[in-house]
Amino acid sequence: MGNAADQVKGWVDQEYRWGFVTTVEADTIPKGLNEDVIRAISARKGEPEFLLERRLKAYRHWLIMIEPKWSTVCYSPIDFQGISYYSAPKSLKDRPGKLDEVDPEVLRTYERLGIPLLEQKRLAGVAVDAVFDSVSVATTYQKELANMGILFCSFSEAVRKYPHLVEKYLGTVVPYNDNFFASLNSAVFTDGSFCYVPPGVRCPVELSTYFRINAENTGQFERTLIIADAGSYVSYLEGCTAPRRDTNQLHAAVVELIALEDAEIRYATVQNWYPGDREGRGGIYNFVTKRGLCAGNRSRISWTQVETGSAITWKYPSVILKGDHSVGQFHGVALTTNFQQADTGTKMTHIGKNTRSTIVNKGIAGGRGQNTYRGLVKVLAGAENSRNFTQCDSLLLGDRCGAHTFPYIEVKNRTAQVEHEASTSKIGEDQLFYCQQRGLSREDAVSMIVNGFCREVIRNLPMEFAVEAQKLLEISLEGSVG
Amino acid sequence: MTLPAGTRDRYLAEFERVGGSRKGRPAWLRRLRDEALARFLASGFPTVKHEDWKYTGLAAIEQGEFEAAGADGGDLSPADIAGILPGEEADRHVLVFLDGRYRPELSTRRDLPSGAHLGSLTGALGGEFDGLVPYFSRSAETAFTDLNTMLMEDGVFLHLAKDVRVPEPIYLLFLMSPAARPVMAHPRNLIIAGENSGVTVVEQYAGRGDSGYFVNSVTDISAGRDATVSHFRFQEEGPSACHVAALRARQGAGSRFAAHSASFGALLSRHDVHAVLDGEGAECLLNGLYLGNGRQHVDHFTTIDHAKPSCASREYFHGILNDRARGVFRGRVIVRKDAQKTDARQTNRNLLLSKESEADSRPQLEIHADDVKCTHGATTGPLDEEKLFYMRSRGIDEASAKGLLTYAFADEVLRRFDLPVLRSALEEKLLAWIPETRRVQEFLRETGQ
Numbered sequence: 001m002g003n004a005a006d007q008v009k010g011w012v013d014q015e016y017r018w019g020f021v022t023t024v025e026a027d028t029i030p031k032g033l034n035e036d037v038i039r040a041i042s043a044r045k046g047e048p049e050f051l052l053e054r055r056l057k058a059y060r061h062w063l064i065m066i067e068p069k070w071s072t073v074c075y076s077p078i079d080f081q082g083i084s085y086y087s088a089p090k091s092l093k094d095r096p097g098k099l100d101e102v103d104p105e106v107l108r109t110y111e112r113l114g115i116p117l118l119e120q121k122r123l124a125g126v127a128v129d130a131v132f133d134s135v136s137v138a139t140t141y142q143k144e145l146a147n148m149g150i151l152f153c154s155f156s157e158a159v160r161k162y163p164h165l166v167e168k169y170l171g172t173v174v175p176y177n178d179n180f181f182a183s184l185n186s187a188v189f190t191d192g193s194f195c196y197v198p199p200g201v202r203c204p205v206e207l208s209t210y211f212r213i214n215a216e217n218t219g220q221f222e223r224t225l226i227i228a229d230a231g232s233y234v235s236y237l238e239g240c241t242a243p244r245r246d247t248n249q250l251h252a253a254v255v256e257l258i259a260l261e262d263a264e265i266r267y268a269t270v271q272n273w274y275p276g277d278r279e280g281r282g283g284i285y286n287f288v289t290k291r292g293l294c295a296g297n298r299s300r301i302s303w304t305q306v307e308t309g310s311a312i313t314w315k316y317p318s319v320i321l322k323g324d325h326s327v328g329q330f331h332g333v334a335l336t337t338n339f340q341q342a343d344t345g346t347k348m349t350h351i352g353k354n355t356r357s358t359i360v361n362k363g364i365a366g367g368r369g370q371n372t373y374r375g376l377v378k379v380l381a382g383a384e385n386s387r388n389f390t391q392c393d394s395l396l397l398g399d400r401c402g403a404h405t406f407p408y409i410e411v412k413n414r415t416a417q418v419e420h421e422a423s424t425s426k427i428g429e430d431q432l433f434y435c436q437q438r439g440l441s442r443e444d445a446v447s448m449i450v451n452g453f454c455r456e457v458i459r460n461l462p463m464e465f466a467v468e469a470q471k472l473l474e475i476s477l478e479g480s481v482g
Numbered sequence: 483m484t485l486p487a488g489t490r491d492r493y494l495a496e497f498e499r500v501g502g503s504r505k506g507r508p509a510w511l512r513r514l515r516d517e518a519l520a521r522f523l524a525s526g527f528p529t530v531k532h533e534d535w536k537y538t539g540l541a542a543i544e545q546g547e548f549e550a551a552g553a554d555g556g557d558l559s560p561a562d563i564a565g566i567l568p569g570e571e572a573d574r575h576v577l578v579f580l581d582g583r584y585r586p587e588l589s590t591r592r593d594l595p596s597g598a599h600l601g602s603l604t605g606a607l608g609g610e611f612d613g614l615v616p617y618f619s620r621s622a623e624t625a626f627t628d629l630n631t632m633l634m635e636d637g638v639f640l641h642l643a644k645d646v647r648v649p650e651p652i653y654l655l656f657l658m659s660p661a662a663r664p665v666m667a668h669p670r671n672l673i674i675a676g677e678n679s680g681v682t683v684v685e686q687y688a689g690r691g692d693s694g695y696f697v698n699s700v701t702d703i704s705a706g707r708d709a710t711v712s713h714f715r716f717q718e719e720g721p722s723a724c725h726v727a728a729l730r731a732r733q734g735a736g737s738r739f740a741a742h743s744a745s746f747g748a749l750l751s752r753h754d755v756h757a758v759l760d761g762e763g764a765e766c767l768l769n770g771l772y773l774g775n776g777r778q779h780v781d782h783f784t785t786i787d788h789a790k791p792s793c794a795s796r797e798y799f800h801g802i803l804n805d806r807a808r809g810v811f812r813g814r815v816i817v818r819k820d821a822q823k824t825d826a827r828q829t830n831r832n833l834l835l836s837k838e839s840e841a842d843s844r845p846q847l848e849i850h851a852d853d854v855k856c857t858h859g860a861t862t863g864p865l866d867e868e869k870l871f872y873m874r875s876r877g878i879d880e881a882s883a884k885g886l887l888t889y890a891f892a893d894e895v896l897r898r899f900d901l902p903v904l905r906s907a908l909e910e911k912l913l914a915w916i917p918e919t920r921r922v923q924e925f926l927r928e929t930g931q
Binding site: 070381394396397398399400401402403404405406407408409410411412413414415416417418419420421422423424425426 | 835837844850851852
């Protein structure tokens with residue numbers, strides 16, 4: 001017991017490694033939120049009329065909404081007028097045509113993050129769309145993808161180049177009035193990624209976005225829209241970091257996935273926003289709405305997430321299984337230390353016949369972290385022979401943390417089979433003893449056990465991400481001197 | 483949500499009426515009632531927007547024009563009572579409450595060991611026993627427990643001194659008679675089991691007609707150090723009845739508390755169980771079976787609070803839903819900071835027999851200590867196809883195979899009812915409830931079970 005506490009002491013000493021600030025002159029709209037700000041954002045991005053209308057509609061709806069209070073997370077009230085809703089690195093005002101023209105300072109930031117855009121382009125074969133504060137900085141590999149008919153670009157570019165696609169699909173999965181933070185995003189979103197995979201095309205590389213909040217007092221409201229047309233396949237990766245600040249920053253993103261007939265989308269996230277310091281000061285409020293729609297028959301959507309950052313994480317990547325025989329998956333690892341709070345999980349809504357969903361969630365709580373799994377499995381009356389399996393395991397690494405499980409299971413069809421299992425435990429002294437007896441240090445043993453605990457989820461990540469995720473977990477456990 | 487004016491006036495009038503017979507009662511009780519009234523009037527009945535009532539709408543209660551039941555209650559003989567009570571058992575204490583009022587002429591009182599007091603709660607509140615205040619104000623209240631506090635008139639008070647064990651079970655029968663107008667009753671029971679004492683209590687709720695009525699009961703149990711309290715609840719209200727019940731238990735170190743529940747009746751029923759394991763080494767078992775057919779709505783809302791280290795809890799709830807019935811289960815397990823060495827397990831299983839039935843399940847673990855073993859599992863689905871196939875391949879027809887599997891699913895819970903008379907009575911009722919059980923009965927007869 002005491003030993004386990006020592007093991008975890010390292011969490012407390014753990015500093016955020018991605019907490020550097022990049023000094024880039026930024027073009028920022030003054031703080032505050034009103035219709036003029038929304039018009040200004042829209043104007044700066046040269047958006048078509050329909051988008052501005054949608055923004056204003058969402059904003060007017062948001063005004064009458066009440067901030068939700070139902071979750072177990074607690075935080076001081078957010079001053080929505082104290083946030084700047086648009087911040088663009090200034091030297092990018094005239095967007096660079098080529099990667100070489102990108103502000104070297106920004107590129108260096110990404111290098112420190114370990115995503116050398118040039119390198120990755122050649123070696124990893126990952127097409128990256130990097131979002132820095134509010135605008136997309138550079139998109140690699142675009143031409144090669146374009147040859148296959150795959151449209152992968154920043155959201156702003158998509159609005160300019162493919163407005164018909166944006167108009168057709170935007171808001172179809174997460175409507176403007178969905179929830180408080182999604183409505184706010186619908187009103188003020190600045191940039192994000194857009195991807196369209198045409199029928200029958202299998203995207204040969206992993207598409208990737210890297211988000212970074214740099215400027216102080218800004219919020220990041222990105223919007224991602226991925227459409228996989230009939231019979232296509234795409235795998236998408238998303239990573240995030242933010243500099244160290246004393247104040248809390250808001251991140252309210254919306255991600256919409258649409259899989260048409262026989263299409264498959266895999267979406268992976270490694271979220272490492274700044275979690276705040278050891279006293280719980282600062283850090284990112286990560287309030288995200290992610291939802292996928294299996295619109296066509298036999299479509300598949302899979303969410304995989306590794307959540308190690310943010311002061312507060314509040315997100316439930318969901319799948320609406322509308323098409324018959326469609327499949328939804330969720331694999332998640334959430335890790336909370338210090339004063340971090342995570343309230344995360346998933347929703348699976350079974351509408352079509354023979355739909356299947358799998359949920360595997362691993363929560364790890366240390367320090368004074370609070371880790372909550374919250375999930376909904378809903379089987380509607382028409383979802384004949386649908387199937388769900390849910391497994392939620394929690395690992396506790398201290399006696400001041402908390403691990404909670406709140407599943408909701410609603411079944412309206414008797415042919416449906418729904419199973420839920422959850423367990424909570426700590427690392428056993430016997431397990432540690434066994435490892436040490438075989439020559440492992442206590443620290444390595446803890447790290448190994450934690451990695452083993454998460455293995456089911458991590459092996460669902462694409463290779464590059466699996467390595468990064470494992471490393472993140474390891475680093476978080478570093479300094480646990482037994 | 484605030485109350486509609488009509489409902490508000492009815493409850494206020496009832497509050498005044500109950501207050502009329504309460505002169506001379508202790509001042510603290512008067513204060514409690516006033517506080518409950520104030521809270522109830524301010525909040526009214528909860529709506530489905532309230533997280534604890536997400537799946538249970540209360541329109542039937544809110545719009546029902548319930549009045550206090552009349553004092554006559556029709557003519558009943560002890561033989562009628564024997565027909566309602568489960569099985570035949572010579573050695574039992576029976577207290578009958580007809581329409582919420584204690585009826586000594588229908589009850590069977592036996593000698594109790596010295597140190598055991600069994601009587602009406604009204605008498606106890608009149609001043610016979612001191613120090614009851616804390617037992618009335620240590621639980622979080624809901625709109626229904628507040629309503630009960632406001633309007634309670636009668637119920638049981640059981641007090642066991644140190645080391646007193648009552649060998650026979652004590653049956654409390656709450657019976658509602660048919661009435662022309664919708665009536666209501668708010669029974670309130672208090673069971674205080676002293677150190678190392680032991681008792682078995684059976685609460686039975688039944689209706690004698692199919693008229694609509696509303697029963698809202700509260701039972702508070704305090705189990706002292708090393709005490710053993712076995713509580714059984716058999717709810718078989720009339721088909722149009724609304725039944726709301728709260729069972730709240732606080733356990734001392736080393737105590738053992740078991741709450742068995744069988745919910746078969748009522749149109750709308752809701753059973754709250756709240757057990758606080760407030761001493762090291764306490765053990766708690768919640769074991770329940772609920773059946774629903776027609777348009778029945780049956781909701782179980784349980785909380786097990788591990789407040790101290792080294793406690794163990796087990797929770798098993800099975801539900802079978804047919805026709806358009808809806809079953810709701812919420813099982814919350816809380817492990818407080820420093821409640822190390824907690825061992826908590828929970829299972830909820832739902833069987834859907836018809837196309838339009840529905841099951842909503844919310845198992846919850848809330849854990850603030852690290853050295854714990856906690857698991858929960860929940861399943862919802864039809865009967866296992868493989869088991870059905872196995873039985874059919876051995877010559878059992880489909881309907882009988884389904885009957886047998888359904889019976890087995892429910893009996894898993896009933897087998898834990900360690901009160902043989904009650905258990906076999908419930909098993910009989912279960913067999914009558916399950917659609918096709920002729921072969922099952924033959925089988926049970928042949929195997930002598």
